[in-house]
Amino acid sequence: MARLNMVEAIDQALRQEMDRDDTVIVLGEDVGRDGGVFRVTDGLYERFGEDRVMDTPLAESGIVGFAIGMAIGGFKPVAEIQFSGFVYPAYDQLLSHAARFRTRTRGQRTVPMVVRMPYGGGIRALEHHSESMEAIFAHIPGLKVVIPADPYEAKGLLTSAIRDPDPVVFFEPARVYRAIKMDVPEEQYTLPIGEARVVREGADLTLIAWGAHVRTIKEAAERLAADKRCDVEVIDIRTIAPFDAATVVASVKKTGRAIIVHEAPQSGGFGAEISAQIMERAVLHLEAPVKRVAGFDTIPPLSKLEDLYQPSVDLVVDEVIATMEF
């Protein structure tokens, strides 16, 4: 088993799935000869040629709209949006078309398609490169929204996303891309879309996150355990749509406390939905209010102030203690 970072794990997932299924087509800006600006599609062009690894014109709506047509025509496009900050011209294609075709044709025309993109901050990037707007995609009926937290998840979830019969938006935390290496099986495997994962079991409080901040809450839980402050359960949501309420609710019923951590702006973020689900299903089990540790409702500050915006391990630890003492 090789130790891979997330970039390598995604690249491998794409390569293996393209080997297995020749209807899988990668398309996007600079994904071909350049191998993608993050090198996620490195080597694919050489292996599969320009018909299956397509450098497209610089037009996000074009990429997604074209991919919809490819999907209806019998292919499985995996479109890359270079940075999620540039996906918004394509939002219309996702919302108005990709997500609706199955419903409006009663299943006659469908859009099995993946739209991948790096997202999130913490990488000292320039403007428009740090946003975390996953909630506005999870709000679209008919779309699945998948967010891996580490290389192992990235490979398994992407393989599932490509095999999924419906459109999947696949957010890749840019901060994790090269930050960690871990054992990733060489052979293909899938991870279920729509299931959260209990990363660490605990009795006192449930910490919930996705993407890059799964690592934040894991570290917070480990520090709290090492300090003998409390025993925290850690949940990695993995797919915010469809959302696995059952796993979260079962955990909160056990612990009686919950904190959701995300870097997206707090108001209307996906944490609000999770909090509401807990209130609807587990309110009588709660020992303290459900809390959110989230980004501010501001434009993400540039690098000089970025750390103030990103939820930190210190902040999460403090909020856990405050909730325990409520």
Next chain:
Amino acid sequence: MPVTTLVSYSVQRVEVMDVDGEVDASLMPALSPERITALYEVMVLTRVFDERMLKLQRQGRLGTFARVAGQEGAHVGAAFALADEDWMVPAFREAGAFLLRGMKMENFLQYWGGDERGNVFPEGVRMLPASIPVGTHMLHAAGLGWAMKKKGERSAVLTVFGEGATSEGDFSEAMNFAAVFQCPVVFFCQNNQWAISVPYHKQSQACTVAQKALGYGMPGTQVDGNDVFAVYKTVSDALENARNGGGPALIEAHTYRVTDHTTADDARRYREDAEVEEWRERDPIERLSRYMKKNGLLDDAGETAVREGAVAKVVEAVTAFELMEPPPPEEVFAHVFAEITPPLAEQRDRLLRRLEGRE
């Protein structure tokens, strides 16, 4: 340092048949008398159907829809050029093309009457349902065209849109993608001069829609959109060229929306009746009927018979439509995903329990 002309362009307009039904024999497409009669019948059926739909809407039996009367020459003529293995990716003002392609009239009514099940085409009909957002569906045509080409099929895609759609960014992206990847797609613009209340000169300062093709490296042609032979010929040639690997083309059918934009619109608020009357003189069905009468393909009795035949078909379809049961409540959730997700199953069950009076 000389100044040189790198590109210059000219835009051609194709006219085959004049208002009196006289044709230019050198441009006349090869259509048998039977095919011309079939074309005429579909155009008349489209007109009769459109008129009946308006009545149904006014009576509250049908929702808002976009009329097609006066544009039969354009969209029916274009769709008539398609082979069964070609695809059509429509906007929302192509009722005649739906009928021609094999959509059952009662299903067409079913969709516009508020039931998505009416969007299901008979097996094997290669067409996408109406696209209500303006100008975003042409990208699907480009992608579909790419897929057909990649599969090695000898087929092409016809996508239809109005001149208003050419102002949308996705029009540009679709034209560009189709050209860059040499997709077998014919972009067919029904330039009916009005995007609701906005006339063409406020939509664009380009003399023609056709010339926009130049910017994407594909041919562009204008045709008299009320001359069904010109439309058929130009679209046929472009489709055949696309099927043969010649890449995409843009065709502008210069026509006119003699009706309101939709049944929710009142065009008298923003344009003069005189202008509309002028275009009624160029009615595509009248023009074809004059040609057919001059050439012994139709007489007054035949004209009446075709119209009566169309009325009978429409009456039958309306009856079938009105007998349709509304979809059951669980249909709301039935096709969001291939397999229903737990959150959706929960929402569905809650609705069904409530309807059964158990909650």
